[in-house]
Amino acid sequence: MTTTAEPTTTEIGKSRVRKEDARLIAGRSRYTDSITPPGTLHIAVVRTTLARATITSIDKSEAEKSPGVHGVYTAADLGAEAVGMPCAWPVTPDQKAPQRPVLGIGRVSFSGEGVAVVVARSMAEAKDAAELVEVDYDPQDAILDMEAASKDGADLVHPDLGTNVSATWQFDSKAMGTGDSVDDAIKEAESDPDSIVVRRRFRQQRLIPAFMEPRSCVVDPTGEQITIWSATQVPHILRTMTTVTLGIPESKLRVIAPDVGGGFGGKIGVLPEEMLCVLLAQKLGKPVKWTETRSESMLTAHHGRDQIQDLTITAKKDGTITGLDVHLLADMGSYLGLVGPGVPILGAFMFNAIYKIPALKFTCSNVFTNKTLTDAYRGAGRPEATFGIERMMDELAVELGRDPMELREQNWISHEEFPFTTVAGLTYDTGNYEQATARAMELFDYAGLRREQEERKRSGDPVQLGIGISTFTEMCGLAPSRVLGSLDYGAGGWEAASIRMLATGKVEVITGASAHGQGHETAFSQIVADQLGVPFEDVEILHGDTQVSPKGLDTYGSRSLVVGGIAIVNAAEKVVAKAKKIAAHLLEASEDDLEFANGTFTVKGTDKGKAIQEIAFATFMAHDYPEDMEPSLDSDAVFDPENFSYPHGTHLAAMEVDTDTGRVTLRNYVCVDDIGNVINPLIVEGQVHGGLAQGIAQALFEEANYDEQGTLVNATFVDYTIPSAADLPSFTTESMSTAATSNKLGVKGVGEAGTIASTPAIVNGVLDAIRHLGVTEIEMPTTSQRVWRALQVAKGGNPMETPSDTHSPGAGLGSIDPNNPKGEVL
Amino acid sequence: MTQVRVTVDGVNYADEVEPRLLLAQYLRETLGKTGTLIGCDTSNCGACTVHLNGRSVKSCSVLAVQADGGEVTTIEGLARDGQLHPVQEAFRECHGLQCGYCTPGMIMAAVDLLGDNPDPTEHEVREGIEGNLCRCTGYQNIVRSVQSAAKNMKPGAVAQNAPVAGGGN
Numbered sequence: 001m002t003t004t005a006e007p008t009t010t011e012i013g014k015s016r017v018r019k020e021d022a023r024l025i026a027g028r029s030r031y032t033d034s035i036t037p038p039g040t041l042h043i044a045v046v047r048t049t050l051a052r053a054t055i056t057s058i059d060k061s062e063a064e065k066s067p068g069v070h071g072v073y074t075a076a077d078l079g080a081e082a083v084g085m086p087c088a089w090p091v092t093p094d095q096k097a098p099q100r101p102v103l104g105i106g107r108v109s110f111s112g113e114g115v116a117v118v119v120a121r122s123m124a125e126a127k128d129a130a131e132l133v134e135v136d137y138d139p140q141d142a143i144l145d146m147e148a149a150s151k152d153g154a155d156l157v158h159p160d161l162g163t164n165v166s167a168t169w170q171f172d173s174k175a176m177g178t179g180d181s182v183d184d185a186i187k188e189a190e191s192d193p194d195s196i197v198v199r200r201r202f203r204q205q206r207l208i209p210a211f212m213e214p215r216s217c218v219v220d221p222t223g224e225q226i227t228i229w230s231a232t233q234v235p236h237i238l239r240t241m242t243t244v245t246l247g248i249p250e251s252k253l254r255v256i257a258p259d260v261g262g263g264f265g266g267k268i269g270v271l272p273e274e275m276l277c278v279l280l281a282q283k284l285g286k287p288v289k290w291t292e293t294r295s296e297s298m299l300t301a302h303h304g305r306d307q308i309q310d311l312t313i314t315a316k317k318d319g320t321i322t323g324l325d326v327h328l329l330a331d332m333g334s335y336l337g338l339v340g341p342g343v344p345i346l347g348a349f350m351f352n353a354i355y356k357i358p359a360l361k362f363t364c365s366n367v368f369t370n371k372t373l374t375d376a377y378r379g380a381g382r383p384e385a386t387f388g389i390e391r392m393m394d395e396l397a398v399e400l401g402r403d404p405m406e407l408r409e410q411n412w413i414s415h416e417e418f419p420f421t422t423v424a425g426l427t428y429d430t431g432n433y434e435q436a437t438a439r440a441m442e443l444f445d446y447a448g449l450r451r452e453q454e455e456r457k458r459s460g461d462p463v464q465l466g467i468g469i470s471t472f473t474e475m476c477g478l479a480p481s482r483v484l485g486s487l488d489y490g491a492g493g494w495e496a497a498s499i500r501m502l503a504t505g506k507v508e509v510i511t512g513a514s515a516h517g518q519g520h521e522t523a524f525s526q527i528v529a530d531q532l533g534v535p536f537e538d539v540e541i542l543h544g545d546t547q548v549s550p551k552g553l554d555t556y557g558s559r560s561l562v563v564g565g566i567a568i569v570n571a572a573e574k575v576v577a578k579a580k581k582i583a584a585h586l587l588e589a590s591e592d593d594l595e596f597a598n599g600t601f602t603v604k605g606t607d608k609g610k611a612i613q614e615i616a617f618a619t620f621m622a623h624d625y626p627e628d629m630e631p632s633l634d635s636d637a638v639f640d641p642e643n644f645s646y647p648h649g650t651h652l653a654a655m656e657v658d659t660d661t662g663r664v665t666l667r668n669y670v671c672v673d674d675i676g677n678v679i680n681p682l683i684v685e686g687q688v689h690g691g692l693a694q695g696i697a698q699a700l701f702e703e704a705n706y707d708e709q710g711t712l713v714n715a716t717f718v719d720y721t722i723p724s725a726a727d728l729p730s731f732t733t734e735s736m737s738t739a740a741t742s743n744k745l746g747v748k749g750v751g752e753a754g755t756i757a758s759t760p761a762i763v764n765g766v767l768d769a770i771r772h773l774g775v776t777e778i779e780m781p782t783t784s785q786r787v788w789r790a791l792q793v794a795k796g797g798n799p800m801e802t803p804s805d806t807h808s809p810g811a812g813l814g815s816i817d818p819n820n821p822k823g824e825v826l
Numbered sequence: 827m828t829q830v831r832v833t834v835d836g837v838n839y840a841d842e843v844e845p846r847l848l849l850a851q852y853l854r855e856t857l858g859k860t861g862t863l864i865g866c867d868t869s870n871c872g873a874c875t876v877h878l879n880g881r882s883v884k885s886c887s888v889l890a891v892q893a894d895g896g897e898v899t900t901i902e903g904l905a906r907d908g909q910l911h912p913v914q915e916a917f918r919e920c921h922g923l924q925c926g927y928c929t930p931g932m933i934m935a936a937v938d939l940l941g942d943n944p945d946p947t948e949h950e951v952r953e954g955i956e957g958n959l960c961r962c963t964g965y966q967n968i969v970r971s972v973q974s975a976a977k978n979m980k981p982g983a984v985a986q987n988a989p990v991a992g993g994g995n
């Protein structure tokens with residue numbers, strides 16, 4: 001037994017199978033679309049197929065006569081012309097933000113935008129009637145190329161704004177006092193024969209989050225509070241934003257996120273359809289429901305990434321990096337999402353990654369185009385930054401003729417140097433890049449694969465081997481509120497928790513973090529079981545309903561454990577402190593003589609003791625308790641972190657490229673991640689696997705492609721190729737731990753690591769396989785077609801023998817190969 | 827309206843349905859079998875997979891009336907006498923699910939796969955469940971679940987916990 005008040009650790013670190021699963025594997029689920037209160041009316045949104053047009057007329061008459069229809073409405077019919085969807089992140093004081101209407105008013109700005117809504121008794125009737133709404137348009141040429149759009153004199157997405165550039169945000173380490181001047185570093189390097197300047201342009205293609213559960217919303221106006229069920233990651237934010245948007249008092253709104261089928265950032269938004277359901281439910285006095293089809297989801301749910309990155313890195317010829325200049329163009333789409341403008345900005349602090357870079361400048365312009373809006377997608381800004389720097393490290397290694405791992409090691413922060421304050425002004429608390437790398441190289445057989453690579457090069461094997469490296473870090477646990485304040489974010493970054501000790505000794509834990517597949521119920525139960533010394537099974541985690549969990553900031557940015565988990569620990573400590581007072585009273589001992597371990601308060605040196613459950617019952621009875629106390633053990637806590645946490649890891653990919661066909665095969669993937677202390681290894685492993693799959697998919701498979709008219713051409717799962725089981729291998733994943741010092745549990749967060757790290761590892765590997773053949777760059781996704789073409793160009797052959805690749809920034813068929821429309825590589 | 831008579835999870839139903847009603851919608855909306863989920867409109871995701879007359883089908887690609895006279899098993903009817911099916915157990919033991927949205931379809935597809943091939947290799951599992959998409963797990967633990975279930979379903983096998991820690995295979 002311990003002799004301190006420290007809880008004994010028995011649950012933390014255990015591979016507990018998940019509590020959540022008993023229901024889900026039996027089909028006992030409660031996703032939003034499965035909820036239909038009696039009398040529910042269904043809505044279907046009439047959507048434009050044009051990317052940019054003025055609306056000349058809307059004829060609702062046929063639709064209104066259609067069977068089962070209750071009404072057909074435009075924004076004007078709903079009196080909602082002044083309603084604008086919220087953007088919570090004005091990144092600059094002069095950020096240009098167009099009104100984002102609930103339904104297009106007078107014009108449409110992206111293909112898929114709603115122009116009218118049909119309400120009917122059934123979903124089928126609503127959809128039938130939606131087909132009958134006649135909308136006439138005067139189409140205009142769509143503005144699709146973000147680079148052209150950012151230029152002076154460009155045609156305007158929103159003419160009243162006078163520009164397509166929403167905001168330009170800059171970080172300069174010289175001006176901030178966190179480092180030297182990049183402009184000086186470039187000037188010096190250019191004039192110094194012992195230095196080198198490497199300039200590259202990378203493209204972060206547009207991705208679709210593609211959570212498996214389509215978005216859905218049910219609004220029931222019949223109670224004293226309006227109840228909104230929504231397939232959302234952010235029930236608390238949705239409640240606040242519904243108030244901001246529609247003016248309904250927050251206290252009259254109850255938001256419930258029941259089971260939610262994945263989000264990955266894609267369900268972080270506040271939706272026009274959610275607001276339409278609220279407006280219609282109020283107007284009609286009946287429950288109103290919307291569930292999107294998959295195509296609707298692909299067209300209108302926000303997309304992710306979509307940046308052009310112009311990077312300049314300077315270094316001494318001995319490999320020491322002296323500066324990094326980052327210029328980004330970020331495509332916002334046609335409107336600003338809830339946090340969309342801030343997403344690329346989050347990358348500003350991650351471009352320097354694990355390296356000691358003395359000078360950093362980051363300039364990002366957010367640009368409007370006539371496309372679906374972009375916002376958070378797993379990693380949000382950090383995958384883009386990690387891709388940029390990790391690709392750049394390989395390019396620098398090539399230019400200097402160095403081994404890319406060795407060059408990284410020369411520049412990274414060594415483990416003795418922690419805590420380390422970076423050029424971006426962040427203080428990395430702990431890490432050990434050497435250890436993660438050594439272990440990953442061992443598991444991977446780095447030396448052996450390098451030998452095989454050389455052998456294949458020498459023999460001219462048609463299948464060449466490449467080794468891709470990514471030594472990444474990320475900032476997790478969004479976020480210290482004061483940091484968010486300094487970035488002009490429209491909220492804080494704290495998280496709330498409450499613990500209720502029930503009379504029978506069971507424990508209810510209320511968290512403001514709203515899970516959608518992460519396993520909160522299991523991991524949080526493990527934490528509470530240890531803190532209070534109660535059985536894991538006795539802990540019930542309640543979340544996702546603003547009437548149960550009134551306070552919270554929800555789940556994104558790998559924050560649930562690192563912020564929400566610590567709030568739970570703090571609440572548990574308060575419970576124990578109260579219980580101790582009552583225990584001392586009942587045991588007629590001084591508090592100082594009590595010790596707490598395994599759920600029991602014992603009088604030191606005696607066998608007198610009381611279990612916390614007995615204290616809970618005694619407190620409920622309240623027949624005998626100290627005079628200076630209330631009869632309650634229940635406790636609340638709100639935790640606001642002081643720093644981010646910084647997981648890191650070394651990821652290695654063995655890529656095979658068939659030089660005859662361009663076919664790319666991921667042969668082997670190894671990663672060793674330091675995510676701090678691990679609560680549940682099973683859950684961690686699952687998060688890493690899923691993250692890897694999404695990051696690899698960006699490198700190899702996925703891209704949202706628009707044609708010249710601004711139509712998303714791959715708006716179904718037929719054409720937008722999220723990987724199937726047959727497209728991926730098994731990964732070798734391990735974790736190591738240097739405990740975070742910024743929080744009590746020593747945890748760092750794991751939700752986004754795999755996605756952030758893997759994309760550059762794959763692309764570096766593909767290029768490493770064929771660089772000696774003269775290929776220096778391939779845009780993502782690196783499909784067979786693109787690889788084959790790059791090889792033809794390098795050979796001086798004609799890449800136009802097959803249909804031309806119309807991919808250019810913002811337009812064209814991109815990766816879609818008519819001979820291989822799914823872009824299959826395996 | 828057309829009449830449809832089906833047995834779903836052991837219960838007989840007779841309903842008048844619209845001819846265009848999909849089996850997936852019939853199960854969810856008419857019968858309240860909401861354990862079966864819908865994830866797409868192009869029959870690609872497999873979230874809606876059920877068994878019709880013993881074989882797995884995507885219930886969004888079958889009309890309710892086509893199931894007339896047939897026997898349907900959904901995820902809700904897979905357990906027998908309060909005992910979970912070994913594939914269900916394996917998904918829990920091996921962490922084969924996260925958000926759970928693909929899970930009912932994935933399990934129904936896996937049960938059918940193991941009916942055809944009781945001892946599949948990793949490659950065969952990956953090919954066999956190719957028609958079911960999962961965005962959360964990266965499939966690795968799904969593959970592990972299916973192979974672990976196969977082991978536990980072998981005649982004479984004692985149900986046992988699958989290994990949980992460590993990576994790779």
Ligand code: FES
Binds near residue numbers: 864867869871872886
């Ligand atoms: S819903 Fe049936 S395959 Fe997607």
Ligand code: FES
Binds near residue numbers: 923925928959961
């Ligand atoms: S567990 Fe979420 S889609 Fe498979």
